[in-house]
Amino acid sequence: MGINTEPQKQPAVKLEHVTKKFGSKTVIDDLSFEIYGGEVFGFLGPNGAGKTTTIRMIVGLMRMTKGNIFIQGHSVKSEFKQAMRQVGAIVENPEMYKFLTGYQNLVHYARMIPGISKERIMEVVKLVDLEDRIHEKVKKYSLGMRQRLGVAQALLHHPSVLILDEPTNGLDPQGIHDLRNYLHELSRKEGVAVVVSSHLLSEMQLMCDRIGIIKKGKLIGVETVSDFMGEGEGKVRFTVDDGQSAAQIVKQKLSLDAASIESDAIELAIEHEKIPVVVDTLVVSQVKIYGVVSVTQSLEDRFLEVTGGKSVG
Amino acid sequence: MANFLGLIQNENMKIYRRNSAKVFAAILIGLLLLGALIVKLNAPEHPTQDTHWKQSLQQQNTQYQQALTQMKDNDSYQNYYKSQIAINQYRIDHNIAPDRQMTLWSFVENATPIMILVISIFTIIVVANSIASEFNTGTVKLLMIRPISRTEILLSKYVSSLLFSLLCLVVLFLFSWLIGGLFFGFSGGEAHLSYINGAVHETSWVLATWQNYLLDAVKLIMMVTLAGVIAALFRNGGLAIGLTIFLMMGSNTILALISQYDWVKYVLFTNMDLNQYFNGQQTRNDMSLGFSLIVLAVYYVVFLGAGWLFYTKRDIKA
Numbered sequence: 001m002g003i004n005t006e007p008q009k010q011p012a013v014k015l016e017h018v019t020k021k022f023g024s025k026t027v028i029d030d031l032s033f034e035i036y037g038g039e040v041f042g043f044l045g046p047n048g049a050g051k052t053t054t055i056r057m058i059v060g061l062m063r064m065t066k067g068n069i070f071i072q073g074h075s076v077k078s079e080f081k082q083a084m085r086q087v088g089a090i091v092e093n094p095e096m097y098k099f100l101t102g103y104q105n106l107v108h109y110a111r112m113i114p115g116i117s118k119e120r121i122m123e124v125v126k127l128v129d130l131e132d133r134i135h136e137k138v139k140k141y142s143l144g145m146r147q148r149l150g151v152a153q154a155l156l157h158h159p160s161v162l163i164l165d166e167p168t169n170g171l172d173p174q175g176i177h178d179l180r181n182y183l184h185e186l187s188r189k190e191g192v193a194v195v196v197s198s199h200l201l202s203e204m205q206l207m208c209d210r211i212g213i214i215k216k217g218k219l220i221g222v223e224t225v226s227d228f229m230g231e232g233e234g235k236v237r238f239t240v241d242d243g244q245s246a247a248q249i250v251k252q253k254l255s256l257d258a259a260s261i262e263s264d265a266i267e268l269a270i271e272h273e274k275i276p277v278v279v280d281t282l283v284v285s286q287v288k289i290y291g292v293v294s295v296t297q298s299l300e301d302r303f304l305e306v307t308g309g310k311s312v313g
Numbered sequence: 314m315a316n317f318l319g320l321i322q323n324e325n326m327k328i329y330r331r332n333s334a335k336v337f338a339a340i341l342i343g344l345l346l347l348g349a350l351i352v353k354l355n356a357p358e359h360p361t362q363d364t365h366w367k368q369s370l371q372q373q374n375t376q377y378q379q380a381l382t383q384m385k386d387n388d389s390y391q392n393y394y395k396s397q398i399a400i401n402q403y404r405i406d407h408n409i410a411p412d413r414q415m416t417l418w419s420f421v422e423n424a425t426p427i428m429i430l431v432i433s434i435f436t437i438i439v440v441a442n443s444i445a446s447e448f449n450t451g452t453v454k455l456l457m458i459r460p461i462s463r464t465e466i467l468l469s470k471y472v473s474s475l476l477f478s479l480l481c482l483v484v485l486f487l488f489s490w491l492i493g494g495l496f497f498g499f500s501g502g503e504a505h506l507s508y509i510n511g512a513v514h515e516t517s518w519v520l521a522t523w524q525n526y527l528l529d530a531v532k533l534i535m536m537v538t539l540a541g542v543i544a545a546l547f548r549n550g551g552l553a554i555g556l557t558i559f560l561m562m563g564s565n566t567i568l569a570l571i572s573q574y575d576w577v578k579y580v581l582f583t584n585m586d587l588n589q590y591f592n593g594q595q596t597r598n599d600m601s602l603g604f605s606l607i608v609l610a611v612y613y614v615v616f617l618g619a620g621w622l623f624y625t626k627r628d629i630k631a
Binding site for chain 1: 316319320322323326327330331332450451452454455457458459460461462628629630
């Protein structure tokens with residue numbers, strides 16, 4: 001089992017030119033990407049971009065208009081059962097039968113896949129820390145407990161692909177921390193391909209190895225989190241008395257174009273080592289410097305930048 | 314196959330663990346008790362022993378004969394009077410006096426039509442909820458992402474709903490027998506007289522009762538299947554329940570309005586009452602048991618096909 005995201009021979013999940021139309025409206029447009037065992041893949045996009053539609057097509061709840069999806073090499077279209085045997089999932093909210101107990105819910109799902117023992121059910125219950133309340137009716141559960149029960153049902157049959165839609169929804173910080181560690185463990189130690197969608201971008205930053213960004217049904221890019229962050233790095237903000245003249249001086253003497261010019265600041269896209277040179281030049285030219293800060297973009301800023309500043313969902 | 318039994322177990326769990334299951338049981342047994350109580354309270358304390366019952370039946374028969382000649386055009390009345398005359402004659406010939414009082418078995422018999430209607434309504438509720446409510450609650454998503462085809466899931470829901478009505482029939486039989494016995498005495502009651510193909514037969518009450526149940530169950534199965542189709546189409550349990558019960562209750566009124574047309578014999582509701590071929594009270598003489606069975610089979614296959622398409626071929630957006 002790989003330690004990082006190096007592609008293995010066969011992708012755990014493979015989307016091939018997946019297109020979905022509702023009537024004449026194209027909701028998902030020619031989506032192709034691959035997810036490998038041993039990685040946590042984040043699926044990002046603003047509301048209505050088609051994240052949930054894509055997840056629904058992966059688990060067979062919706063049919064694709066064109067293209068195909070393979071799970072461990074099995075087509076969701078033509079080998080639905082073999083494909084689904086590999087998948088554990090929560091789609092949107094983990095809706096369970098409220099009039100049944102947590103345990104009865106798990107027994108219900110266990111009966112649908114051969115070979116799940118009572119011991120395995122209890123093992124999963126222990127894993128999500130619901131031992132004390134598992135024999136209570138689900139209607140008495142808090143949102144966080146329902147979420148954990150949802151994770152439990154997704155893990156029952158040792159899936160090699162785990163798809164979690166907004167998994168941290170309703171979890172407390174400790175719960176989020178535990179889930180994150182567990183997902184890492186699953187992907188690193190057992191080689192499970194984990195697909196996560198979340199609107200908590202900072203959470204994604206900590207949880208995911210690679211991120212796929214989808215906007216208006218199109219895939220904008222698939223990048224590793226470090227590449228994703230890296231593109232935004234290297235900007236340095238100089239707070240000065242006169243932004244305009246500072247920008248001119250840097251342009252004339254160092255032939256650097258300012259990334260942004262404000263009345264009291266400029267931002268330059270320069271490497272770390274060049275900062276003293278710029279400071280020297282500005283000081284010599286009698287520009288007053290009040291501060292030098294290197295600007296790192298958060299995933300969220302980067303996300304807004306890529307998706308065109310739309311609200312995040 | 315083991316997997317399919319698991320699916321049936323799942324659906325059973327979802328039917329009987331709901332609070333509605335307790336309500337169904339309470340209504341079923343409560344209605345039987347109420348019926349028995351009303352009959353008991355209204356019964357005369359000292360029933361008059363009619364020693365001239367043979368004469369009374371004879372009189373009744375001459376009245377029926379007159380009615381027969383007046384009602385020449387109506388198959389339904391014709392057949393009804395013919396059967397009553399034949400049974401009365403059989404009683405006179407074989408010296409079997411009609412019951413003056415409610416007995417265990419006449420209670421069981423009288424309870425059958427209304428109670429089977431109640432069971433039909435329960436099963437319509439069960440099947441409609443089983444198929445549609447998971448779309449409303451969202452549980453259908455976690456149900457459908459298992460390595461099981463939607464056809465198997467739909468079939469398990471349908472079969473477990475029919476098993477529910479079978480269980481209801483068993484409960485009905487046991488409790489109407491028990492309550493009938495407790496209120497009207499476990500002894501008494503002679504053989505059951507039935508009129509089939511122009512002849513009167515004596516049969517056992519247990520057999521006659523179950524024959525009744527099973528013949529009524531044909532209507533039940535058709536209505537439950539229809540409810541399932543509507544539930545699969547609209548993914549709305551309330552609509553399926555309301556529409557099916559409306560059709561079931563209103564069918565007689567609608568049929569009466571259109572009874573003069575010849576094509577009425579191809580209408581589902583005309584053919585659902587198979588009892589008419591066994592109690593000699595056929596509504597139209599241009600129909601037969603075989604005819605009705607074929608018409609029902611055609612409707613049934615169409616229902617199953619439509620329900621299957623609606624359930625398995627559409628996207629799940631819940």
